[in-house]
Amino acid sequence: MIPATAMLPDNIDVSIVIVNWNTREILRDCLTSLYANKAGVRAEVFVVDNASSDGSADMVAQYFPEVLLIRNDVNAGFAAANNIAIRRARGRHVLLLNSDTLVHGAVITNSVAYLDENPDVGAMGCRVLNADGTVQLTCSAWPSLANLMLLTSGLWKLPFLSFLHGYRFDSWKRDTQRDVDVISGCYMLVRSEVIRRVGRLDENFFFFGEETDWCRRIAKDGWKLRFAPVGEITHLGGGSSGSLNQRRDIMLTQAIVRLHYKHSGILAASLAFAMLFIFNASRLAFWQLASRMMRHPKGAQRRKHFAGVVAGFAHAWPKAGRA
Numbered sequence: 001m002i003p004a005t006a007m008l009p010d011n012i013d014v015s016i017v018i019v020n021w022n023t024r025e026i027l028r029d030c031l032t033s034l035y036a037n038k039a040g041v042r043a044e045v046f047v048v049d050n051a052s053s054d055g056s057a058d059m060v061a062q063y064f065p066e067v068l069l070i071r072n073d074v075n076a077g078f079a080a081a082n083n084i085a086i087r088r089a090r091g092r093h094v095l096l097l098n099s100d101t102l103v104h105g106a107v108i109t110n111s112v113a114y115l116d117e118n119p120d121v122g123a124m125g126c127r128v129l130n131a132d133g134t135v136q137l138t139c140s141a142w143p144s145l146a147n148l149m150l151l152t153s154g155l156w157k158l159p160f161l162s163f164l165h166g167y168r169f170d171s172w173k174r175d176t177q178r179d180v181d182v183i184s185g186c187y188m189l190v191r192s193e194v195i196r197r198v199g200r201l202d203e204n205f206f207f208f209g210e211e212t213d214w215c216r217r218i219a220k221d222g223w224k225l226r227f228a229p230v231g232e233i234t235h236l237g238g239g240s241s242g243s244l245n246q247r248r249d250i251m252l253t254q255a256i257v258r259l260h261y262k263h264s265g266i267l268a269a270s271l272a273f274a275m276l277f278i279f280n281a282s283r284l285a286f287w288q289l290a291s292r293m294m295r296h297p298k299g300a301q302r303r304k305h306f307a308g309v310v311a312g313f314a315h316a317w318p319k320a321g322r323a
Contacts, residue, residue: 013041013112014189015089019081020099021050024059026236031064033102040109044068046085050075077206078185086200091192096211098186100236107231111189114230122194122223123215125183127174127232135174136235138184139227141167143212143256145271152279177228181219185211186235190218197221202262204318209255216263246308249280253316261318273317280309 016034020027027047034045048070049057057071070084086094093115095108107126115121128136141147147167172178188211198217201210215225253276261269284306291299 011042012044012091014043014093014095014108015085015091015192016043016045016095016097016108017082017085017089018045018047018097018099019050019078020047020052020056020060021075022052022054022056023099024052024054024056027056027099028059028063030097030099030101030103031060031067033104034097034108035064037103037105038108040106041112043108044089044091046070046088048072048081048085050077050081077203078208079201079205079210080203082210083200083203086195089192094190094192094195096185096188096190097233098235101186102234102236104232104234107233110230111228114228115189115191118224118226120224121226122218122221123183123188123190124226124228125180125189126187126227127229128184128187129232129234131234131236136237137168137170138174138186138235139178139180140169140182142181142216143167143259145260145268145275148256148272148275152275174227175229177226180225180227182212182215183225183227184235187233190214191223194218194221194223205255205258206251207255208252209259212255212259213262216259246305246312249305249309250312250316253280253313254318257316258318269318276316277310277313280306280313284310 016038018027018030031045031047045064045066046068047057047060047064049060050072051074057069060067060069068085068088072081072084076084082096093112095111097103111124111126115124125139128138130136150167169178169180198214198221202213205213219225253273256276257269257273260272284303287299287303287306291303
């Protein structure tokens with residue numbers, strides 16, 4: 001039997017990489033939508049399964065034999081799993097696509113055409129919808145210490161301080177093209193030339209932060225990062241990270257601290273760490289009060305959550321020698 005890779009043409013437009021961990025049914029829906037809507041591009045599709053226990057890999061092998069399936073023995077994390085496929089990718093571009101997405105219309109075809117027509121753009125994202133059809137606020141500015149302070153303090157929520165809403169571009173409807181600092185990894189199309197120049201994803205980021213770091217490195221190499229309304233996908237959210245809870249919050253904090261350590265040094269990382277600790281500790285204090293004095297129906301559950309985050313917060317500091 002001829003291997004699937006041998007039957008593919010050498011002039012592949014895009015290598016599509018999907019990392020999966022226990023998302024069997026939504027992965028099936030993702031692949032179904034992908035194969036129904038990739039006409040017009042020469043594509044190879046990788047699924048990297050991170051040691052799922054729900055039969056995801058067997059489902060792919062049975063129903064999507066054309067997929068280049070990679071079975072990991074352990075959960076290698078998002079960055080490392082993507083890199084396994086990126087090393088084998090033969091496309092002129094590489095598309096990172098989450099397993100909990102649905103591809104609509106000609107978005108992939110149009111995205112490839114957009115990069116081909118804009119040689120100064122190193123990576124791009126498209127319009128992303130929530131499950132209810134509303135626009136998801138993907139793409140953002142760099143998570144600087146100032147932006148982190150706005151987020152943790154809650155000041156960004158104040159409607160009369162609209163000038164503070166620049167980090168997430170809240171007022172932008174995602175209906176015009178725009179240069180951004182960070183493109184969401186749920187749909188991120190990157191030139192293979194760019195990957196050869198700046199390297200693959202940093203595997204020190206296990207989950208969260210890897211695409212932000214990649215975007216920073218791409219921008220430092222002189223490329224533009226662009227949002228373009230070339231089409232839409234739906235991002236269901238939750239996916240592989242939906243069940244992480246306290247561990248998820250600690251991993252997210254670790255990613256933010258690592259980003260500041262890597263790109264701005266130990267002082268910036270220490271300030272980010274302190275701000276996020278204060279944020280979680282203040283939420284713990286609030287929900288302790290709410291559960292005991294105000295009898296808030298969700299108070300005990302949220303108090304337990306933030307207590308767990310605060311108790312494990314030391315793990316949010318990047319390990320020595322890996323920042």
